Amino acid sequence: MAADLPPSPPPGAGSPILLSAASGGVGLSALTSLVAREFVRRGHSSVLVDADLEAGGLDVLLGVENDRGLRWHDLDVPSGIPDPRSLMAGLPRWDGVPVLSLRQGEEGCPSVEDVVDVVLALASESDVVVDVGRAMRGAVMGGLAAVMGIERMTRLLVVELSVPGLARARGILGGMRRPPDAVVGMQPRGMKGSRGMVPLPQACEYLGTEILGPVPMHPALCSDLLSGLGASSVPRSMRGALSGLVDVVRRRGMSDRGAVTRRGGERRRRG
Template sequence: MSNATSFPNMPPVPLPSGGLMPVASSATSRSTPPAQRRTVSPQRFYTSPGLVQGGATPVGAMPGTYGMVAERGRTVREQRCDVSNVVIVDSVVAGVGASTLAAILARELNERGLKCVLVDADLQGGGLDVLLGVENEDGSRLGEISAPLGTIDGKALLRELPVWDGVPLLSCDPWKTENPQSWEVQACIRALSQVRSAVIVDMGQWNGLQDLTELRQAIRITVVEMTVLGLARAKANMQSQRNLSDPIGEHDAATQEREFLVGMQPRGTIRDHGVTAVEEAAEYLDCDITAFITTDAKLCSELLEGLGLRKPNRANAKAIATLADLIQEALGEKSVNHGTRSA
């Protein structure tokens, strides 16, 4: 019997590197050189959340984590993002005042004794430093920060940020620098959340950040324009976001206590014509309107002139204080009683 028939067909042998080494007969081995075995070299890499092709998870990978170190085939999983002290401010459409609200809220909480930091994660619009009049201040911007492993030193980052009215600001200037990757934005937020009592994040419309599922579990403030069209857009967006974060339909009370709606009066209205009442809006959206912000012509004109963001008028200051009270409670800071609600 020949050597070619003495060895039946055998399945390929898996290699530690993930490749396959075929098992050939002795006759085959004489005619062709053996396949060279690949080795696993030490490497460092990061798997960003939501970017795994085909829905398959690589061996050792943990979707939604900040980074992972692989050395000689061993993986070390890092800690998941803790978003308990992160406050997201977003809106359905641009230009309704979400950035202004985020800045005023951060200043209000900072004045109450909470050490806050303000993050501009609106990758499409950005320019929060310009809005607040600190664009010429020295310091790091979001596009200048690299986090290839998804890890950043929060204290070192905080020292590099410009400060607006006592609040450190990590701004995004997409016209100056290339936008960061989504996991780099998340890494910055995570790092700052470890060194500050509260992180107020202006998310805009989540453009480019849809895969950051951890941040969808943060305290969330959604700014809604109080018009028929604005409310219709808000209802559709709320339903789609709820389906993403809660696919089985169990939107529990604990989640609702960390979600707030802020109604914003549209600019350019005359004597409130076209503005939907708070009660009607709450009934249509089937949820409470936490605060209602009216237009402030003087504040808007000063912002457009580049004079920065002054204190809001009396009516809006009261609405901001009420919102800040609720945020304090959601953050577990009930002992701080500088606001309008009793501790």
């Protein structure tokens, strides 16, 4: 574990946007990627970080796995926190979004401490959108909260608007010390229209919280993503929900970034 983690994020650092899922297969990685791209399309600097330490692989999902650029296994974070500008310049890009991806099965899988350090460094230069995987395995989210305080993060919980999906989400929300900043409801994949989907008012009442959405996953988009082709365009049926979600995140109070001096080249001791 890092012996000299900073007690707080550097001045000017923004609020990292962390998306987690209440259950698997809800379209978390796809939604996280589309949120990051929406920021870029609005003229913001944004970087997409794959922090699902058990099931990463965003570059494969987005179809940029053969593009040149840095991945997590190329970084030697224990020897020094990377300079955020240099790191972003060296990442492969998906439709204008720098992507720091994790490749399962390769040496150099980052530790939780490494992820925390890199996310904080990137947050001093850019909006950082992080896929942290399943909420029940939230070591990365806990690590960031311990360093910067939970109020300095924007946390989104993605739930499937189905009976089993909502049941899992209810159990997770009941175990959280502090509720997420927003709950995002996803339309069940593989179903036509609203078939199999719990209506939003009933879902909100069941979970006892407001739910943003529903966000539909268009079959053509799902097919492209599952085939590793990425998403060349957002289907019209998704645009309104995605734009509204990004509006909520922006209103959450992401801070402007100024010139920040960070320990980019400083060596760190590991205990």
